[in-house]
Structures are given as C-alpha cells and as structure tokens.
Amino acid sequence: MAAQGAAHAHQTHNHRACIEDALATARELCAARGVQLTPIREKVLQIVWRSHKPVGAYDVLDELSRSHKSARPPTVYRALDFLMGEGLIHKIESLNAYLGCVEAGAPHSGQFLICRHCGATEEIVDRKLETALEAAAKRTQFAAERKVVEISGLCARCAS
Amino acid sequence: MAAQGAAHAHQTHNHRACIEDALATARELCAARGVQLTPIREKVLQIVWRSHKPVGAYDVLDELSRSHKSARPPTVYRALDFLMGEGLIHKIESLNAYLGCVEAGAPHSGQFLICRHCGATEEIVDRKLETALEAAAKRTQFAAERKVVEISGLCARCAS
DNA sequence: GCGCCAATGCTACACTATAACAATCCGTCC
DNA sequence: GGACGGATTGTTATAGTGTAGCATTGGCGC
Numbered sequence: 004m005a006a007q008g009a010a011h012a013h014q015t016h017n018h019r020a021c022i023e024d025a026l027a028t029a030r031e032l033c034a035a036r037g038v039q040l041t042p043i044r045e046k047v048l049q050i051v052w053r054s055h056k057p058v059g060a061y062d063v064l065d066e067l068s069r070s071h072k073s074a075r076p077p078t079v080y081r082a083l084d085f086l087m088g089e090g091l092i093h094k095i096e097s098l099n100a101y102l103g104c105v106e107a108g109a110p111h112s113g114q115f116l117i118c119r120h121c122g123a124t125e126e127i128v129d130r131k132l133e134t135a136l137e138a139a140a141k142r143t144q145f146a147a148e149r150k151v152v153e154i155s156g157l158c159a160r161c162a163s
Numbered sequence: 164m165a166a167q168g169a170a171h172a173h174q175t176h177n178h179r180a181c182i183e184d185a186l187a188t189a190r191e192l193c194a195a196r197g198v199q200l201t202p203i204r205e206k207v208l209q210i211v212w213r214s215h216k217p218v219g220a221y222d223v224l225d226e227l228s229r230s231h232k233s234a235r236p237p238t239v240y241r242a243l244d245f246l247m248g249e250g251l252i253h254k255i256e257s258l259n260a261y262l263g264c265v266e267a268g269a270p271h272s273g274q275f276l277i278c279r280h281c282g283a284t285e286e287i288v289d290r291k292l293e294t295a296l297e298a299a300a301k302r303t304q305f306a307a308e309r310k311v312v313e314i315s316g317l318c319a320r321c322a323s
Numbered sequence: 324g325c326g327c328c329a330a331t332g333c334t335a336c337a338c339t340a341t342a343a344c345a346a347t348c349c350g351t352c353c
Numbered sequence: 354g355g356a357c358g359g360a361t362t363g364t365t366a367t368a369g370t371g372t373a374g375c376a377t378t379g380g381c382g383c
Contacts, residue, residue, distance in 0.1 A: 125305075132295040132299045138289075139292045142289075144318075148316040151312070154307045155311075157305070158304075
C-alpha cells in the first residue's frame with residue numbers, strides 16, 4: 004500500500020483491512036436499501052478510502068481513469084453525489100475534497116480535524132459538540148439541517 | 164437600497180447605517196494597524212456588505228467593474244484576501260462566498276447560520292460552542308488553528 | 324419485441340481561484 | 354533631484370472545481 008497516506012491519528016493500522024471494512028459495509032447498506040453500488044461507485048469509494056486524507060474529485064478521476072478509460076468529470080461527480088447521498092463519504096468543504104465516512108449508515112454531518120501539515124483528517128463524533136450546535140441554532144429559532152464543522156490545525160504527530 | 168438582501172434574522176434594520184458602521188470600523192482598524200484600506204479594498208468591503216447574504220467573488224467583480232473598469236479576478240481576490248487577513252470579512256466555505264464580519268477587530272473563526280431558502284446568513288458568537296470545539300480538538304491532542312462552523316437550514320422567517 | 328427506468332457516455336461549458344510578470348505609486352535615503 | 358525599495362494594482366493566461374444537457378446502454382417487466 005504505497006499510496007496509503009496517513010493513518011488514524013496517533014496510530015498506524017492495517018489500511019487494507021480498513022478499506023475492505025468500508026467496502027463491505029457499503030455493500031451491505033446498499034443491498035439493504037435496494038440501491039445499486041455499481042462497479043464505478045464502488046471503485047470511487049475505494050479510491051476515496053485509499054487514504055485518510057481528503058481527496059479531490061479530479062484526483063479520483065485520474066485514478067478511476069486507469070480502470071475506466073471513459074471516465075469524465077460527470078462520472079466522478081455522479082458517483083460522489085451518490086456516495087454522499089448514502090452517507091458513505093463526506094465532502095470537506097474547506098478543501099473541496101472528499102473523505103470516507105467512518106460512521107456509514109447513520110446519516111450525520113461529520114466533524115473533522117484536518118492537519119494542515121500531513122493532511123490526515125480524522126472524523127470525530129462528539130456528542131457535546133453536537134449538542135452545542137443544536138443549542139446554538141435553536142437560540143435563534145433556526146432549523147438546522149446540515150452542519151459543517153471543520154477544524155484545521157496540527158495533529159499530535161505533526162505538532163512535535 | 165433595492166439590492167439590500169435579507170436583514171438580520173427576525174428583524175429589519177437600517178441597512179445603510181449597517182454598511183456605514185462596518186466601513187467606519189474598518190477605517191479605524193486599518194488606520195490603527197497601519198495598513199491601507201485602499202479605495203478598491205473599501206469598495207469591495209462595501210459590496211460584500213450590501214446584503215447579509217454571502218456574495219461570490221465574481222459577483223463582487225461584476226459590481227466592482229462599474230467603478231473600476233480595469234478590475235479583474237486577481238483584483239477582487241487580492242482585496243478579499245486582505246479583508247480576510249484583517250478580519251473584516253469571512254469566507255463561507257460551503258458556498259464559496261464571502262460575508263461581512265460583525266465582530267471586526269477581534270480575530271476569530273466565525274460560526275454561521277445559513278438559510279437555504281432566503282440565503283440570509285447570520286454570524287453567531289456562541290461561547291459554549293467555542294468551548295465544545297476546543298474540547299473536541301483537545302481530546303485528540305489536536306492543535307486547532309482555524310474552525311469552520313457552518314450550519315445550513317431554514318431561518319425562523321422562512322420556516323413559517 | 325417494446326417500453327421504461329437507472330446508470331453511464333460524452334461534449335461543452337460555467338464557476339472559482341491563482342501564477343507570473345509588468346507597471347505604477349509613494350516614501351525614504353543619499 | 355534621483356535612485357532605490359516596498360506595496361499596490363494592471364494584465365494575461367491558466368489551473369482547479371463543478372454542472373448542463375442530451376445521447377446511449379443495459380436490465381427488467383410485460
């Protein structure tokens with residue numbers, strides 16, 4: 004796995020298994036929902052999962068082109084849109100890039116810690132933060148639908 | 164003010180005065196800091212403040228072109244970069260658009276409530292939310308630098 | 324076979340942002 | 354006054370991100 008990219012913060016892991024877990028979960032979810040995880044969609048999901056760094060749509064396209072010569076921008080964006088719709092990936096707005104979702108299945112807006120040095124991005128699920136977001140919106144009678152939380156900085160590894 | 168755009172959530176206000184306040188504050192801040200709020204920069208700031216909706220860089224360019232025929236994309240992006248650097252405007256990442264900062268002077272990452280219906284975007288300053296963000300980052304020894312919080316949904320006015 | 328629908332192919336284009344270098348302006352120092 | 358230097362703006366070109374719109378394919382039910 005030469006192109007593996009950064010591991011979860013603070014630990015290395017078997018990234019091949021990590022990808023396989025994500026793909027297996029995706030297959031199950033799509034089957035259960037009666038939606039099609041087509042070869043293109045699965046390949047795109049796999050590419051996004053190649054690392055724990057957000058990956059740009061055109062990087063996905065470059066990689067996808069190797070196996071699907073006819074791939075074009077719409078090919079990729081359709082697949083990304085599908086995967087986002089199914090909650091299998093997230094878009095990192097501040098980077099215009101995409102990241103595999105670690106909580107696939109439970110629709111949610113992610114919260115992310117983005118290291119500006121190594122690029123590794125960790126999705127966190129922080130209940131208190133979620134509560135604070137809801138409370139902040141409620142304070143002005145705002146009906147929250149999507150919550151973008153992206154914290155940039157230095158991960159523990161890169162800070163040292 | 165035909166092009167005023169949405170007011171602060173839940174209330175109308177004298178938007179002309181609103182703009183003037185922002186410009187006056189900007190002039191004071193820049194003078195105090197010894198940086199130049201040039202005519203172009205001031206005009207761009209004024210354009211961003213024309214409404215309480217985030218405005219795209221090319222919309223700024225269209226408007227700026229009326230008074231500065233030589234304006235080009237770099238003209239606008241330089242001004243926007245300057246204004247962001249001085250904490251006078253924010254970029255709304257999920258919209259690729261820019262919004263006047265209501266807390267100019269105190270450098271901070273903003274927190275925003277973005278109405279998907281009317282576009283009005285309110286900057287909120289929620290201490291508890293700020294605390295929750297810090298705590299979430301700290302939990303994984305992440306050194307937070309920039310925090311993007313953008314909540315999309317329906318404002319109170321549009322929900323009814 | 325035929326109609327239908329989802330997915331993909333394909334061309335073109337719109338929108339967002341930056342690189343790179345030239346020209347200008349203004350203040351300072353000699 | 355003139356040379357230098359830094360900040361700002363002018364200018365052209367291009368990189369990067371995302372979508373519109375319509376054609377084609379392939380499976381499935383009838």
